[in-house]
Amino acid sequence: MKLAEAKAQFIQTWGSLGAQWGINRTMAQIHALLMIMPDPLSADDIMSELNISRGNTNMNVRELINWGLVERVLIPGERKEYFTAEKDIWRVATEIARERKRRELDPILKTLNQLQDVEGDTKDKHVKAFKDSIQGINKFAHQTDRVINSFVKSEESWFYGTLMKLFK
């Protein structure tokens, strides 16, 4: 397989992967592109590599920067801004975990905690079933929260000690 072909396929695979995970396709593609390029790219480079508009490029690069997955790079003597992506996939994974936790899990924990105290007779089976479900989910969510926290700041944690070294 030729490099150009492989590159194209990787970008497209990473793109649809992102789409499945609720991340927009273009954003994932830009990320893929930047991951495999040895040097930083400008907005124009990205536009022409992926055939997307200027606005789209700008929006998604900005979003990637918010996620902490891409960085602005200034090249001395150049007017343009350039962009690079984190290339260590473990860091990428922890950044994503951190961000999704913040955006998704944290609000859910808040809601679940509120739903714990439904008023009503526990002898009513509907009330009981509801309370049981919520309690189970709530416990699970808190446990998940702990696991993710450990993963995100792995260096200091048992998670790193136990899991990471088995793999990395």
Next chain:
Amino acid sequence: MKLAEAKAQFIQTWGSLGAQWGINRTMAQIHALLMIMPDPLSADDIMSELNISRGNTNMNVRELINWGLVERVLIPGERKEYFTAEKDIWRVATEIARERKRRELDPILKTLNQLQDVEGDTKDKHVKAFKDSIQGINKFAHQTDRVINSFVKSEESWFYGTLMKLFK
């Protein structure tokens, strides 16, 4: 908070949670509804609880059954089909993990393996950067695969031994 209100809020929260994770909102809502109901519901019950059409109900219930999250229940003497959801959240989590792995991770592993052998001079920095990226991601994906496998059939694994008992 009254039961009815809490129920509605739970269903809506679970629904948008699903949406963020690439699962369609209605599917997640039906699942939420069935999780908190003590007894099985019929298609009509679901339709009226969630205000959705017959076709939509049917499609999403079928999909939930494919995921292994919902079961058909036959009630003796009744013509209608009824549905229940798995209520143990740990089982729910492992079912989801299993299913997403099958649908998402497995195909990616296949693609990555192919992309490993790009022809070209490793002294070319573009080729080198590409190969390095793919290799890193591939390793990571395989490791993820192992973790998920352990999680999915947890009873027999070190994963269960080490992690689960810390939490459950």
Next chain:
DNA sequence: CTATTCTTTCACTTTCTTTTGAAAGTTCAA
């Protein structure tokens, strides 16, 4: 066998997301 009750399918509609591109904004060298 036929009527009745329930389930499934699918072409069409609606809703939600993403993309575009032109216009406005910003920065900086001269």
Next chain:
DNA sequence: TTGAACTTTCAAAAGAAAGTGAAAGAATAG
């Protein structure tokens, strides 16, 4: 201060995804 080079914004258009409901299909009771 000006204008060239670049970035950002945003309203409109295109595209994708989900939902509807009527009609066809199954299953069962009588």
